[in-house]
Amino acid sequence: RLLEESANLSSPARAEANRRLFDELIPEKVPVDLLLAVLRLLLEERVSIRNLPMILEAIAETRGAGGPEAVCEHVRRRLGFQLIAELRRADGTVPLVQLAPEWERIFVTHEAGDGPAAPDVALPSDIFARLTGNIADALARAAESGTFAAIVTSSRRRRFLRTIMGARGLTAPVLSYDEVGTSARPALVGVVPS
Incomplete structure (x- = not known):
């Protein structure tokens, strides 16, 4: 559902860019089960997942190296600016x-x-x-x-x-x-x- 919502934004250009990104990365470069596991880990620590395109790109960068916890740590490093902004x-x-x-x-x-x-x-x-x-x-x-x-x-x-x-x-x-x-x-x- 989150993927659908990210691809149906009020800005048609942004929605299309998100849709292309999702089609390019899921499931070939970002398996759905890995994506869901990483999102769950982020949410457990109250990390916003609204920046789904960056999260997907960060997961794809890991190329499946390590388990969901290791991938989540890489995603957190990429989202560091967001984590710091809240504090x-x-x-x-x-x-x-x-x-x-x-x-x-x-x-x-x-x-x-x-x-x-x-x-x-x-x-x-x-x-x-x-x-x-x-x-x-x-x-x-x-x-x-x-x-x-x-x-x-x-x-x-x-x-x-x-x-x-x-x-x-x-x-x-x-x-x-x-x-x-x-x-x-x-x-x-x-x-x-x-």
Whole structure:
């Protein structure tokens, strides 16, 4: 239905361009099941999918490399400007909370699996509780000053942090440094201590 709506816009020229793009990419370069899986992952993180042509092009760029999660991460990098726009304050800065560098060493120590892209991390329950508690505290401190901040981390750890925050009921966005890009003006408003 979304594809049909994108091809039936009020601007006939834009609608025709979208229709040609869809016909060119679906299903040869972008399998429907992969498209739906990526859209589902984006929506789970409350990412707007209104820019469907860019999403399709980004999926096609991956040429099916990796599973839906890896493809979704590539799409998010392409949509970085959109993700940042939702967080940008009136002064143009993007409020961010980052993890202390010690967390990466802890993650490496507890990696499970041998996937080079983003291995799973199996944290012991006490470290998991400390991490999620410290994230919640850092976000709460930012909120006390009226700031809605996002967590920022490496691309390699973004999905992992999103997952553990979801398990704790934390809904703040989790961005990778790649998604922030070079055009944003990041403002570090907190650090998650180890």
